[in-house]
Amino acid sequence: PIGNLTELNEYLGKWPVTWINVNGLGDESILRQLGSMFDLHLLALEDVVNLRQRSKVDDYETTLYTAMRMLSLNEERLSGEQVSFFLGKNFVLTFQEVEGDCLDPVRDRIRNHAGRIRGAGPDYLLYALIDAIVDAYFPVLEAYDLRLEELEDDVLGKPDNSTRNRLFNIKHDLTRLRRTLWPVREMTGALAHSESRLITESTLPYLRDCQDHAVQLLELAESYRETGSSLMDFYLSSISxxxxxxxxxxxxxxxxxxxxxxxxxxxxxxxxxxxxxxxxxxxxxxxxxxxxxxxxxxxxxxxxxxxxxxxxxxxx
Amino acid sequence: PIGNLTELNEYLGKWPVTWINVNGLGDESILRQLGSMFDLHLLALEDVVNLRQRSKVDDYETTLYTAMRMLSLNEERLSGEQVSFFLGKNFVLTFQEVEGDCLDPVRDRIRNHAGRIRGAGPDYLLYALIDAIVDAYFPVLEAYDLRLEELEDDVLGKPDNSTRNRLFNIKHDLTRLRRTLWPVREMTGALAHSESRLITESTLPYLRDCQDHAVQLLELAESYRETGSSLMDFYLSSISxxxxxxxxxxxxxxxxxxxxxxxxxxxxxxxxxxxxxxxxxxxxxxxxxxxxxxxxxxxxxxxxxxxxxxxxxxxx
Amino acid sequence: PIGNLTELNEYLGKWPVTWINVNGLGDESILRQLGSMFDLHLLALEDVVNLRQRSKVDDYETTLYTAMRMLSLNEERLSGEQVSFFLGKNFVLTFQEVEGDCLDPVRDRIRNHAGRIRGAGPDYLLYALIDAIVDAYFPVLEAYDLRLEELEDDVLGKPDNSTRNRLFNIKHDLTRLRRTLWPVREMTGALAHSESRLITESTLPYLRDCQDHAVQLLELAESYRETGSSLMDFYLSSISxxxxxxxxxxxxxxxxxxxxxxxxxxxxxxxxxxxxxxxxxxxxxxxxxxxxxxxxxxxxxxxxxxxxxxxxxxxx
Amino acid sequence: PIGNLTELNEYLGKWPVTWINVNGLGDESILRQLGSMFDLHLLALEDVVNLRQRSKVDDYETTLYTAMRMLSLNEERLSGEQVSFFLGKNFVLTFQEVEGDCLDPVRDRIRNHAGRIRGAGPDYLLYALIDAIVDAYFPVLEAYDLRLEELEDDVLGKPDNSTRNRLFNIKHDLTRLRRTLWPVREMTGALAHSESRLITESTLPYLRDCQDHAVQLLELAESYRETGSSLMDFYLSSISxxxxxxxxxxxxxxxxxxxxxxxxxxxxxxxxxxxxxxxxxxxxxxxxxxxxxxxxxxxxxxxxxxxxxxxxxxxx
Amino acid sequence: PIGNLTELNEYLGKWPVTWINVNGLGDESILRQLGSMFDLHLLALEDVVNLRQRSKVDDYETTLYTAMRMLSLNEERLSGEQVSFFLGKNFVLTFQEVEGDCLDPVRDRIRNHAGRIRGAGPDYLLYALIDAIVDAYFPVLEAYDLRLEELEDDVLGKPDNSTRNRLFNIKHDLTRLRRTLWPVREMTGALAHSESRLITESTLPYLRDCQDHAVQLLELAESYRETGSSLMDFYLSSISxxxxxxxxxxxxxxxxxxxxxxxxxxxxxxxxxxxxxxxxxxxxxxxxxxxxxxxxxxxxxxxxxxxxxxxxxxxx
Known part of the structure; x- marks a missing residue:
């Protein structure tokens, strides 16, 4: 946690890779200062504060801008948050709406000198961060799997109007999940096949792995959605x-x-x-x-x- | 506002970029004169007055013709208007059916010397105009989001026949929106990957951003349409x-x-x-x-x- | 109107472009004679008399064979007719099942020396003919638009069994229209991107315009079909x-x-x-x-x- | 009809093209002998006897293996048969489950010295055989067209439970037809765009024509299926x-x-x-x-x- | 069955191809030792133990990693198992969750010196193993075919609530089958068109054959699913x-x-x-x-x- 942007300059030279994380997007002047310090494109900076971004990768030659949507379940309700990454030659810059904990595992691995993450370049760090976010989707989907199983019991047992409302809600959520995951798959695919100079050959297999996970997530979401639909059909035929x-x-x-x-x-x-x-x-x-x-x-x-x-x- | 086409010639040489806006398409002779003055292709001129055009880009080497549909909500009813753009080496020519106000933000930015718009070339001006029209879709979609939320309350509460009629109308409108946005996405994509000499390298990221917005709009429209369908299903099952x-x-x-x-x-x-x-x-x-x-x-x-x-x- | 095929030879040399129109496909010997006179491929001649052809383009190097389906409304019933075109170096050969009037506008333009059509080559004539046929679809689709509006009034008003039958018929017709227009779009696209020597560079923009119209027709047909489906749903829910x-x-x-x-x-x-x-x-x-x-x-x-x-x- | 495989050798040299037709697939030794005589790939021979093959083309350099499904109607029931072709430099080898009569027209044309078939190479013979099978689908589809018309009369008249059963069967059959025709289209497309040395330039237009027919068949099947579905909907709404x-x-x-x-x-x-x-x-x-x-x-x-x-x- | 990893080294040099099969994935140290011995990529090793893998091929230059899902029917319930393959220059390494018997036919062929399998390289062995797994899907699908036939009799006869439940289950299973087979098709396709040095030219036709089978399986699953849906529709209309x-x-x-x-x-x-x-x-x-x-x-x-x-x- 750094209070002052000028301090940042000192840090930047010290290590081959620097990770700067900005929580909260309120202060426009900081954003502008960071933008000029790291030579970020104006459009990318606009995207950082535009919170309705789809997950995507934009290649601005000297930097690579990545936007992603994180999803979490709070008391059975889906809530989304936007995370933005800038990958430069010797830095990774991340912007979060609120201080999220889904990047914590990466922080821990850095602190603990675990795995490849310390020795590798900024592109591997970017991979680690994106992978952490992608992996954070799995527990969310599992929660829906569980709920679908409960609903299946209800539908096969004694379905009532609340069953219908829950089915309606779950279908709605799964549609939203699928809509969120679709660009994630595109984004990871774009990274895995990126030709940017900023991404080294040795990181590509990791990004491809990440893309595999995104595809798997999308297929899970799709299959839950199908299960939801067929439960709804079953419910309607049960009721009638x-x-x-x-x-x-x-x-x-x-x-x-x-x-x-x-x-x-x-x-x-x-x-x-x-x-x-x-x-x-x-x-x-x-x-x-x-x-x-x-x-x-x-x-x-x-x-x-x-x-x-x-x-x-x-x-x- | 210029009354006389010969005056135009004087203006044309003065600045590196000239923006001519024509409101109303009634006077065929003006169109023909402009056509010969700016060396516009006959087919493009025909498209300007054919008001059922899909959004599209046609590359006629010396000029680039772009047709777009603007949508606005008047008293809950969707109404469309066609706007045509010609991009030349040193001019942008726009044709509107009626004097619309969705290009006003661009006018203001020019008057106020705001942003890049004054220094940049005609292709950036074209981008700014298209972007203004694309951005004008967002409030329209938001209005439908609001209406869907109201309808959801109605459907979960006390649905009646008027609910059904409103659902039917909203689904109809959203289908139309999607049909209008689909070619907009294609068009912005064609521009963002255009190889025309008239579009400079530095404008391409802006056009790609514009394409991103079009994709986002399309996905929103799609998702609202899905919500509409599932509300309709819910309504029907509620009624029965x-x-x-x-x-x-x-x-x-x-x-x-x-x-x-x-x-x-x-x-x-x-x-x-x-x-x-x-x-x-x-x-x-x-x-x-x-x-x-x-x-x-x-x-x-x-x-x-x-x-x-x-x-x-x-x-x- | 020429009664004798030998007369034809005299005409052929006279002008740079000759348009021969054959009405009725009954006489096989004429077909064979024309085939050998203009060096037409046997397969193309077979396609001329096979009246279930999809709209398509076949490139036989020295000639370009184009088949198209014309649709017209007779007393509210869709009826189709097949038209075949051969484009050669200095001729266009057309075959119609019955003497249709949808090529008349082209005839008039030739007689009146209107537009580019007289000075241009045979490929422009081919474009003009195809464009005339494509444009003839618009009034057909408009007729369905009108009928759908009437049906909408009926469905929202006092629907009965005849409403249902008319909806069923209109959906059937629109499905058929879409099925007919789909290959038309492919065909015009193939022409617009043709690499045949017979089509000159300057005609390509016109063919692209023609393709745009075909796409627009297809989208209209698609959107009417959707309207038809949603009216049917509305009707069914009204009745129940x-x-x-x-x-x-x-x-x-x-x-x-x-x-x-x-x-x-x-x-x-x-x-x-x-x-x-x-x-x-x-x-x-x-x-x-x-x-x-x-x-x-x-x-x-x-x-x-x-x-x-x-x-x-x-x-x- | 040859009883002995050694006789075959004598025949093979005599003419530029030899067509060998094998009826019944029971005798494995014959298959193996033929395989070694004509240098057929083991996998292709396996496919010949595996009677659940999809229609496909496999290019084994010296030979081209083609599998096709023939469909015929026996007392209103669809029955399928598999035909396999091997195209070599100077031979065509066909395998049929039972002696089918849908290749008879080709036999007749050879006997009658009709058309190009005698003078042309083995690839033209292959085309003629495939074309004969493709054309044999048309009467099958026409039979379904007729049945659908009868069913339409029934549905609009006095529908009962037998109408429903027949609709169910016809939809089932049409689904199967479509599933069978889909790979046929792929196969003919693969042949029409084949780069095998065994297929000469002059045969390609014929194969393209064959592909056109396959596409047309598929579209017919698709459209009948749609008609079937909409009749079913109509029937259900009539009944209710x-x-x-x-x-x-x-x-x-x-x-x-x-x-x-x-x-x-x-x-x-x-x-x-x-x-x-x-x-x-x-x-x-x-x-x-x-x-x-x-x-x-x-x-x-x-x-x-x-x-x-x-x-x-x-x-x- | 080898108890000790060091023994393995002795075996490795002896024959041109070595097949090592590991049953059970519990012991992480063995995995790590094998990984370093055969120079396997870390990501691939992670995938081996992550049991929710989609079927896929990953090309790590010196080795080729393949994951596959095996499906079997135990008392009418689908159960899946993951198998992983590593193909190296002179070895094939397989990992199974439990000792499955679907690789037994390959073992027998090796023991019996049957077919090509002994003389050929490791890529042919990989093909043989994958083919064995793909072929093991056929009896599973046939079991569903049988069940669908029984259900058809029930639905046309005296359908009751148990019919509905069985239809629901069968549709669920077939959806799952299709979801499992989809990546199998992709995987076999990727192998059949692989450009890896590890796969020799002569094995490619075999892999293409394997891909054909996967496509066929997918089409079967799809068609059973359609039959299931239409039986469900029929059932619902019967009941009502x-x-x-x-x-x-x-x-x-x-x-x-x-x-x-x-x-x-x-x-x-x-x-x-x-x-x-x-x-x-x-x-x-x-x-x-x-x-x-x-x-x-x-x-x-x-x-x-x-x-x-x-x-x-x-x-x-």
Missing amino acids: NRMNEIMKVLTIIATIFIPLTFIAGIYGMNFENMPELHVHNGYFIALGVMTVLGLAMFAWFVHKGWLSSPRRRKDP | NRMNEIMKVLTIIATIFIPLTFIAGIYGMNFENMPELHVHNGYFIALGVMTVLGLAMFAWFVHKGWLSSPRRRKDP | NRMNEIMKVLTIIATIFIPLTFIAGIYGMNFENMPELHVHNGYFIALGVMTVLGLAMFAWFVHKGWLSSPRRRKDP | NRMNEIMKVLTIIATIFIPLTFIAGIYGMNFENMPELHVHNGYFIALGVMTVLGLAMFAWFVHKGWLSSPRRRKDP | NRMNEIMKVLTIIATIFIPLTFIAGIYGMNFENMPELHVHNGYFIALGVMTVLGLAMFAWFVHKGWLSSPRRRKDP
Whole structure:
């Protein structure tokens, strides 16, 4: 943490690679000073503060500008942050909206002299930073994998309106993820096949590996999105199935009793001459006929398989 | 504002870059005179007055013809206007259907000697004009973002037929936006990778930036369209859900009362020998049986979960 | 109109460009004679009479064969016709199934010595002919635009089964249009980027313009098709909405009367001891209770919003 | 028909082009002998007997291996057969699963010395054979065109469950056709742009023509598939429309009678004091009221347009 | 099976090609030792233990790294395993998660000195291994083909909820299969067109054959997925059809009895003056009228075709 930009000049000469990280983008004058100090293109500086940037690489000969979107999950909500990198001959300059912790693993590796990172050039540092951000997408996608599994249980079990809302939200998020990952794949691909002088031959395999990860992320996001869609379809067909089952049972009850009520209605008529009314056991015979008729209709419905579905529903 | 075309000749020599803006396309003779004065290709002049042009770039060696569609929102309705540019060695010629204000920021920057625009060549001026038009798309898309958010509230809240009509309109508009933006992306891409002598090396990064914006606009439009579609799906499933809930409740009421009415029908029969009728508290027993039966059916429906959905509906 | 093929030879030498138009493809011997006279490839001659050709360009070194499909609307029905062109060093040979009038504008321009067409070479004539055919698609598409607007009014107004059939037909036609226009775009593109010796440099911009029109036509067809699809979706949801409204109102009427009928059924029972029957104003009290119950249910339904939709339906 | 492979050697030298056709693939030793005699690659021989091959071209320098799928309709069912071709410097070798008749036209043309086929080289013979197979797809597709037209009549007329099954089958078949034709297009394209020494310049236009046909077939298959899909959609909406009409009419009948039954229920109550019962013409007044009410409801339903659809259904 | 890595060194020199197979990836030190012994790139070693790798080829000049996913069916459930290959100048190194048996056919061929495999170089061995894995996909896909056929019978026969669940699962699996096969196709394609020194000219046709198989697998998976989707659509339409049939029959029963009950209700009224009640055969006349009315309604429904579908349902 340096308070003063002039101090920076002293640091710059000391080591072959210098990493300067700027948190927060509020102070325009600092940006302008850094711009002139490192000879950054005006358009790139504009992109740094324009927070709706797609992930991309711009090659300005003396520097390479890279914009990336970081995604994280805060209490089940996706939130995005923009990170900008400038790669120069002997420096890497990073800009973050807020101090993020997804670059921390790289910091640790530098502090701990771990791996290649200390001996290698600024392009390897850039790779390490981009790789850290790309790898940070995996836990986000895993969280969605978990949520999809929960939703699958819900959809196969007792789906209700909240299931639908969660499915809607998850599909929305996965669409957004895919939209964010698509340019990341392009960007890593552009880096892996870059012909810039700033990227050395030995770093290219690492960048290609990074591109592989981005492709994998995109495919995961795509496949989760497909799972989400097919869960939604399954949910909708479950709901309409359940609705149909209910309507069917209710309609069957109504259908059985309507003819019986008609019979009762007949013997409720007030005609003078209705011989059945005077038969001694007429009433009981009528009751018997109604019972038989009701049971016959019920049996017919069962035979037709119109009542069997609700039972089978439990076993699959 | 110049009334006379001969005056133009005087102006032309004075400065290294001349910007001529023609408002309205009615007067064919002016067009023809300008065409011969600046050596414009006949096909390009035809395209200027053909108002159904797609955004495109045509390279006629000595001049570069660019057609673009501007979109603006008037009282929630999309309206398009065609703007044509000719880039020559020392001039930029623009044609607008009506005097639009989306080129005003460029005018202001020229008047105020702001930025690079005064010192740079005609190709930078062309970039500035195209960029102004591209940037003017952003507020239009933002307006749709806002409307989609309102619609989302409506769809999650109390959707009705007007929701559906607005969704239909917004989807229609977003399809049109996407169709308009697609060639804009192509056009800016063609400019950014143009090999025309009229475009200098130093302007190319600016044109690439412009292309980035066009890509971003297209992706926004695409994503809004997806949101629109998924809101429509959500709306349709909400409506059919609500319908189903209503039908279910109504059917349940009917189903409970039909067997009870049947019982009442039985004791309304006029058989001579119906012992129950003569039991002293028969009537009250019958009422009791009916109440118990009705409540039992209700309880069974609740137990089956057939009545639970409307309640859960409020919490998600 | 020439009756005799030998006459043709005389004409051929006279002018730098000769346009021969053959109407009707019945006479095979003429075709064979023309073939040998102009040195046409056998495969191209076969394609001339094979009337299911896709629009395409075949480059046979000494001649360029072009097949195109013309579409016209006869009494609201799409009908297609195949036109074939041969471009040679000093001639253009056209074959039409029936004498079409869409080449008439070109004839007029030749007769009136209008534009470039007289001075230019055979490749410009070919362009003029293709352009005439491409331009003839625009009124066809406009007719569909109009029909779609009418259908939109119908769908938003009072859709019925004829609306559905017309939507089905229009979607079918637009699919066919798109399928016809797709190869037209390819063909014009192939011409515009042709490397054949028969096409001069100065004609290429015109052919590129022609390609632009073909792309525009394709996009129009595509966008009408999308509009058609979304009208179909809207229609289907309107119909199911209307159906649902009807079912709802009817079910509500039934639901209100079923409990009331149950009450009437109770007092229609013949139990000996039913004290209410002997209350003096019992009947009126019962009627009052029924009225109150019916109104309460109605009010509850209104309160629940189950009856509000039909009213709102008129305002959007 | 040659029984003995050694005889073959005698034939081979005699003519510039030899066509050997092998029917049935059972005898592995013959295959191996042929393989060594004509210097065929082992992989190609494996492909000959692997009957699930996609249509493809493999260039083994000294020979060109081509696999193709033939499709034919037997009693409305699609059946496929694999044909393999080897093109060598002076021979064409074909393998068929069963003796098919779709190569007969080529045999006839050779016997009749018709066309170019006798004078030309083995590559032209290969073209003629492939062309014969490609052309044999057209009648298959036409059969589906016919079936689709029949189905369209059924769908617009009186669709039932068999319509649905036939639509399902036809869509299945067309999907299969498209899947079979896709590699055919690739294969013919590969041949038409082949750089093999075995294919002479003068045959390329013919192979390009063949490729055109394959593209046309694919587009036909695609368009039939689309027609099939849209018929299916139309069928589904017809069925649900018809169902809705039925439900509506039935519900309307029920709805009219339920309030009337309620009125009858009222006067069936046994209250002691019901003045209307003692009015002299009370019964007839009640009947009149019921009739008026029933008619009023019916009129209201007609006025609301709830009964109008079934009538309009016949005219479109 | 070698227990000690130093033994390995002795083996390495002995034969021109050495195949080392490592089962299980637990022991990191072995991995590191092998890495230094064969000069493997660190990134490749990381990929070996990262079990979520897509199938891919990475060319590290001195070695070629290939990752592949094997799929097998265990009790109807898809399970995947990752296999990694290193191809060097004189060795092939394979890593398997668990000792799989899908490489056994290659082992047998080596032991039996069958085919080319013994004489050929390490690149042919790599091909043989990859081919074995690719071929192992075929039985998996065939199992799904079988299941789809069973499901088709179920769907055309008596579909229930378990059918739906199985369809859902099969679609899920096929989506996963396709997602797994997509990179396999890319990988085999990359190998078949590889320019690595490690792959000899004579092996390329074999690798191209392998790519053909991968393409075929992908097309099969795609086509099964389409079949699955269309079965799902068919299932859904069957279910809703069956539901509709039930509802229709039930509604018709209700509809016939409601008017009859109304008539019974009329003669159940207690008006003093109801002449019909005193007609001697009034009761029987009323019964007759009801019977006639009921039969007339039934006949009308049959005539309208509202009852015909269930019967036709059996014949298609």
